[in-house]
Amino acid sequence: MYFVANWKMYGNTADINKSKSVIKLANLKKYKVSKIIYCPPFTLLSTFCDKVKNSNIFIGAQNCHSISEYGAFTGSINAKLIKSTGAKYIILGHSENRKCGETDIIINRKIRSATKENLKVIFCIGEKLSEKRKKNTYNVLRKQLINGLKGIKKIENIIVAYEPVWSIGTGLVPKNSELIKNIGNIKKILYKFKKSKSIKILYGGSVNPKNVKELAKIKEINGFLVGGASLNPKKFIDIIKKSII
């Protein structure tokens, strides 16, 4: 099981220290098989990497510039720079960035540059409420997957995070039957398009200690991408404990 903490635009050095209890948990035998990944803002990547050295926790970034070489791009950070901090993962295609104009083509370029640096990509896809209402979810997911992963060879470096846009930060979570259907479709699309049966699929969107037990019953889900609740170490630990029985 993967547990990815997406800190978004939150967090300072003091918050890194609060993760002590999570580091302790991650080192326990029972949880060693699971992958706990913190994705803090860029400003904390290096410090966080130092903090988790010799532990069972990994660090990831939340986005990157699409160009893989160094260059004159004021204010930008590319996959090479992220790699140099010690981070091993990166979230790409998050709906909060798609909303700011990130297209499938840009996301595909970013995935290419991240996999070139051997970063593992947590590739976010998901339908908006209007698309769900129009019963267009399948087509939206298919388009995002095909366009985002076009030409990507190192498919073993991809983890897909299914995050319905309407469930992010809203407290709303799809019914288990809906999740099973959509994740089943994602797997079918990936098999048809990439001949891969082994890509891990995470669920993200309002995961919290109260709803995680129900979500964890879905065997097709390989873990969770957790936003709000991951900033609170107690809640994050609760989510991990309730998912692994």
Ligand code: PGA
């Ligand atoms: P949330 O965010 O858990 O706060 O809904 C999830 C995400 O955006 O990855």
